[in-house]
Amino acid sequence: MANYGMALDYKNCINCSACETACKEENGILMGADKHRIWVGVGEIEGQYPLLDITSNAFHPSQCQQCENAPCEEVCPTHATYYDDNGIVRVDPDKCILCSYCMNACPYDARYVDDRTMTVDKCNFCSDTRLARGETTTACQTTCPTKVRTFGDLDDPESEISILLRTREHYSLKTHLGTKPKLFYLT
Amino acid sequence: MSLREKINNIVPIRDDFSLKSLLSFEKTPLNVFMAILSVGLFLWMSYGVGVYLNHGHHAYNVTREHPWGLMIAMYVFFVVSSTGLCIISSFGHVFKIPGFAIIGKRAIMGAILTILAGFAVIAFEIGHPVTMVIYNVVSPGLTSAIWWMGTLYGIYLTFIILEFIFLARNDHRWSRLFGIGGLVVGIAAHSNLGSVFGFLVARPIANGVFYPIYFILSAMITGLYLLFLIYGFRYKLKFPPEIQEFLYKIGKLLALLLAILIFFEGWRFLTAVYGGMPERADVALHILTSAPFLYGELLLGMVIPFVIAFTSKGRATVALVFASITGMIGIFFMRYDLVNDSQLAPMMMLKKREYQLEPHWVDYFPSSIEIAISIGAIGLCIILYYVADKLFDLDYSQEDIHH
Ligand code: SF4
Ligand code: SF4
Numbered sequence: 106m107a108n109y110g111m112a113l114d115y116k117n118c119i120n121c122s123a124c125e126t127a128c129k130e131e132n133g134i135l136m137g138a139d140k141h142r143i144w145v146g147v148g149e150i151e152g153q154y155p156l157l158d159i160t161s162n163a164f165h166p167s168q169c170q171q172c173e174n175a176p177c178e179e180v181c182p183t184h185a186t187y188y189d190d191n192g193i194v195r196v197d198p199d200k201c202i203l204c205s206y207c208m209n210a211c212p213y214d215a216r217y218v219d220d221r222t223m224t225v226d227k228c229n230f231c232s233d234t235r236l237a238r239g240e241t242t243t244a245c246q247t248t249c250p251t252k253v254r255t256f257g258d259l260d261d262p263e264s265e266i267s268i269l270l271r272t273r274e275h276y277s278l279k280t281h282l283g284t285k286p287k288l289f290y291l292t
Numbered sequence: 293m294s295l296r297e298k299i300n301n302i303v304p305i306r307d308d309f310s311l312k313s314l315l316s317f318e319k320t321p322l323n324v325f326m327a328i329l330s331v332g333l334f335l336w337m338s339y340g341v342g343v344y345l346n347h348g349h350h351a352y353n354v355t356r357e358h359p360w361g362l363m364i365a366m367y368v369f370f371v372v373s374s375t376g377l378c379i380i381s382s383f384g385h386v387f388k389i390p391g392f393a394i395i396g397k398r399a400i401m402g403a404i405l406t407i408l409a410g411f412a413v414i415a416f417e418i419g420h421p422v423t424m425v426i427y428n429v430v431s432p433g434l435t436s437a438i439w440w441m442g443t444l445y446g447i448y449l450t451f452i453i454l455e456f457i458f459l460a461r462n463d464h465r466w467s468r469l470f471g472i473g474g475l476v477v478g479i480a481a482h483s484n485l486g487s488v489f490g491f492l493v494a495r496p497i498a499n500g501v502f503y504p505i506y507f508i509l510s511a512m513i514t515g516l517y518l519l520f521l522i523y524g525f526r527y528k529l530k531f532p533p534e535i536q537e538f539l540y541k542i543g544k545l546l547a548l549l550l551a552i553l554i555f556f557e558g559w560r561f562l563t564a565v566y567g568g569m570p571e572r573a574d575v576a577l578h579i580l581t582s583a584p585f586l587y588g589e590l591l592l593g594m595v596i597p598f599v600i601a602f603t604s605k606g607r608a609t610v611a612l613v614f615a616s617i618t619g620m621i622g623i624f625f626m627r628y629d630l631v632n633d634s635q636l637a638p639m640m641m642l643k644k645r646e647y648q649l650e651p652h653w654v655d656y657f658p659s660s661i662e663i664a665i666s667i668g669a670i671g672l673c674i675i676l677y678y679v680a681d682k683l684f685d686l687d688y689s690q691e692d693i694h695h
């Protein structure tokens with residue numbers, strides 16, 4: 106069994122939104138501003154001409170961090186949120202009671218309500234679709250034109266992601282909360 | 293054996309109870325007003341429930357960024373009331389503090405009915421209440437504060453129902469045992485409800501020890517307000533001597549508890565603002581300058597009742613009955629703010645501008661359906677109380693005074 110994570114070479118992101126579209130397509134995510142598993146943050150250019158701050162105009166792709174110590178899992182009253190064998194945090198729609206506690210507890214705003222099942226949904230690294238079919242890639246990663254995303258097994262020292270994390274500096278978000286995120290931003 | 297005898301064997305009901313007695317009451321202006329008010333509120337709630345059953349959560353204004361709304365606040369409001377009544381009534385028949393035993397039956401019945409109203413509200417907020425009942429048992433999430441809170445409240449309700457039955461049967465041994473059980477489980481359940489918010493590591497404004505402790509204190513204050521209202525209405529402000537004595541006592545107690553609460557709140561905000569930590573200090577300052585806090589919580593909920601209770605040494609009973617109305621409005625805002633304030637700071641993790649500009653504060657105002665169900669549930673609660681008052685003898689007997 107694998108221990109999946111994702112590295113993001115975010116400075117290469119061109120905000121084409123192909124990943125968001127591919128995610129919706131692959132996983133059948135409904136339309137609507139609230140309904141997104143992944144997103145790309147857009148920084149507005151700050152400052153007054155001619156003193157423009159071009160570094161502020163950055164793109165930050167993000168999604169569920171697949172926390173190793175996930176607050177959403179800890180607070181779930183019915184174990185609807187659980188860690189699967191691949192180290193992915195998943196939601197079992199049969200057990201979810203839509204108490205929304207996990208949405209409140211997630212420090213990354215990664216969860217939303219799927220209106221078809223009226224249960225909480227989030228990114229699960231394409232576990233129900235691509236991984237279930239035996240593939241080892243995610244939709245967002247395959248589609249990205251500038252190869253921002255590297256998805257792979259953190260436990261395999263020879264995997265592309267492990268090599269990247271050994272050789273490139275990187276950071277994760279809100280690590281002070283002890284969530285141990287498995288999304289890594291390469292600097 | 294007739295049905296009435298069978299019921300009487302379990303829990304004694306009033307001899308004069310009949311369908312006719314249920315529908316007849318003294319037609320004073322106040323009574324008529326209360327009747328119209330509660331039936332109106334109840335119909336409003338039913339309308340809200342009807343819309344909810346057709347449209348689900350789309351009838352509510354809750355969002356991805358603000359998933360908990362007025363319904364959660366109202367649930368908290370009702371269960372705080374229940375725990376408060378249970379704690380204050382335990383002063384009498386658990387701790388045997390003289391003068392408190394006379395409220396036993398009425399207070400415990402109030403505790404039962406307020407928690408039932410709370411459950412009624414939450415049933416329309418939880419997306420899948422039936423799944424909840426099943427999977428709470430089949431796959432319990434023992435690290436979840438919601439699991440503990442829900443389970444303990446279930447046990448608590450069982451205990452206080454049994455406590456009431458034995459009180460009504462004048463069986464003071466068993467009622468005391470279940471009273472102790474209800475008190476301990478109720479306090480555990482209620483502080484767990486505080487921890488539902490206190491455990492949120494993602495929300496610095498809520499995270500910490502404050503809520504689990506504050507919940508117990510504010511529950512007791514809520515219980516006192518409700519007792520003033522219940523007895524003010526029961527005796528139409530003309531109290532028999534034992535009740536008057538009792539109300540003097542809880543008037544003093546109210547002044548003390550409010551002073552402690554104001555002290556707690558002072559330090560809560562000082563520690564929150566000090567050091568300027570983001571998502572804590574900024575939120576705290578925002579709360580401190582918001583109308584629901586200043587006028588709702590502080591003025592109506594604490595200052596007015598405190599000034600009256602303190603300056604009169606707890607003896608201005610009639611004024612305190614009216615102050616309890618403002619007090620309960622204040623308590624409502626405490627619950628609403630608790631839920632709303634916890635979610636004020638936007639998470640917006642790197643969502644610097646995706647589908648929307650980053651808001652300064654997450655915006656939420658309840659939908660008309662949320663308001664209908666939540667506020668309407670007060671009508672449900674009053675109607676249940678009216679029926680209970682007709683069905684059972686909730687007044688004290690001479691025996692209660694000596695126990
Ligand atoms: S990012 Fe949020 S939803 Fe994803 S595992 Fe962590 S706490 Fe759960
Ligand atoms: S909304 Fe569903 S997944 Fe989230 S905590 Fe509640 S039961 Fe668990």
Ligand code: SF4
Pocket residue numbers: 117118119120121122123124125145166245248249250251252253254
């Ligand atoms: S597909 Fe790649 S480049 Fe395009 S928005 Fe997504 S992460 Fe950025």
